[in-house]
Amino acid sequence: MRTLSRTLTAPLYAVALVALSAPVAAAAPLSPAADLEWSVSTVDADQSFRGLDAVDAQTAWVSGASVSGGAAKVYRSTDAGSSWVDVSPPGSTGLNFRDVEAVDARTATVLAIGEGEASRVYRTTDGGATWTETFRNDEPTAFYNCMDFYPGGQRGLAVSDPVRGKFRIIATEDGGRSWEVLPDAGMPDSTGEANFSASGDCLTISGRDAWFGSGGAQSRVFHSEDGGLTWSATDSTIPAGEAAGVFALAFRTPGQGVAVGGDFAAPADGVDATARSNNGDTWRSAGDLAHLGEDVSWLGHRLVVVGQGGSVGGSSVSIDGGRSWRQFSTALFHTLDCTDDGACWAAGGSGRVGTL
Template identity: 30%
Template sequence: MRQPFTTVTITEILSDSLSVRAISPQDANSVWFAANRGVVGLIDGKIPKIATVKYEDVVLNFRAIAKTEKAVFVLSIENPAVLYKMDVANNEAQNMTEVYVENGEGVFYDAINFWNENEGIAMGDPINGCLSIIITRDAGITWNKLSCDIVPPIIEGEAAFAASNSNISIVGNHAWIATGGKRARVFHSSDKGKTWEVFNTPMVQGNVMTGIYSIDFFNEKTGVIFGGDWERKEFNEGNKAITNDGGQTWQLISNGRGPGYRSSVKFVPNTNGEALVAVGSPGISYSNNAGKDWVELSNEGFYAIEFVSDSIAFASGSNKISRLVFK
């Protein structure tokens, strides 16, 4: 059994006046990112390769990114929501094309993820009574929005947070989507988005900024949700929970103990679902026993974290992207 982490070394690889809430590692030394002010790019080592994207003279705000073997996808949040596909070869983006555009009142997209090279999913806030969910089956060339006949209805005031591109978790054919606001629930599909069900959670809910900010599954049964109350970041009740039955039921963990609000949580690879790292503006938190106990490894704030291996991750935040090495 590996030794628990006791320290994290943080090396800043991008310093810019950007809000970076979406990252996707290429390898242990390079990471794709999407940010506000229309900025997308790749940090290759410490060399930034950056582009600024406009749609019909509108500067877009990106908070969602996903990568397949041959392409990188970036999705802007609000009206108009625009999804771009960038072909990738030799750590270079080529042929950036619009593959989905949505205009209208209430349009707001939060996250994107892929099951495999051909099938992907993006989700956003509700329109006409259900979550906005778009699906691709042809490697991201075309995307189709699911009908509200397929997606379970939302509760009034229920939505999602574009805080870290981690509202969606995928394992095998499964997808789980986390919500917050007036209700904090988990939507689940076992067949790559063809059918859906929804489960209640014991997470703090009822106000605009409460609920689930991040979801991650270790396998088809074991998953974790994290969030809290953005307006009371130190509040550590009803802000973290775990499931062992695929999301049907959730049990609060370290309730009233450990970290408060965090915006991104991940299982540490190769730790059999035992080790967790959660980041947020208050700092970096670590558990070696499935969330029962936590230690604070750093008070440096981040919005999002993505692991490359069981000891290396990238994290992004306000004005920065950093490479993290855990020991």
């Protein structure tokens, strides 16, 4: 987001709910935050990481931007986070890699955000040994924020802040090798709105459906069922504001989803910062957070959320679909991804990465 993203400067997870025996009372479950702890390491202190994609418990990619004006970096781990390899595209000084989407340990796509030509897409198929620039924005008023791919990894979408009053979408049909700007006839008027490139998950895809969140003049969730050609927009229930709105979304199924957000001007205020949907179209206010919600991910039936605004932030967990949350850590992360095999990864400022 033009006004917002410039201000954003920058494993296993196995927890069982066990009952405590009591001779005269019903068994009581442990706190949903019991025994959760991040193992945190520093990969590159000059990088603010906001892009993360975890392939499985062994392999993950992170991307970011230099806080000193140097090169934007991409790192990859294939040993559960024990070590990270710099696999960055060349010529990335001054860029800002806010999103990375990986197929496996060899194939990944990264999105650089920014106004005009600063918005670019790069792709690798050899683990980052070489990269190909597959898209460079030529619309001066466009500012791309995040991307995602449909199941199978061939069709993908990326979303830009509004151009002439409507959010702009680009699409790929060949796994990110080429991109085209989609017509905006099916996009609702979006004047005054923008995306947050807080974590790379302001746009998410589940099954045949795609969603993205907005903030600014309105805080809405946009939904497409036809590959990004037409969109409907619904109030998210998360308060809107100049630095407030929906930061990220996650769907367990195309019907069961959660949106998280907050206000970067008030990072300690997590009231009304989450919303949930049971049909993918309408949203209701969910549980309050004790911190920003920059990113959220499903881990089985559980939800994990992370967020950081300056020195304020933390991680929380929900076991009831987002109706209530319990903070379990004050570790500062911007982005999060949990996988089907029980791994949770996170990344944030000062080059921090974590496994849960």
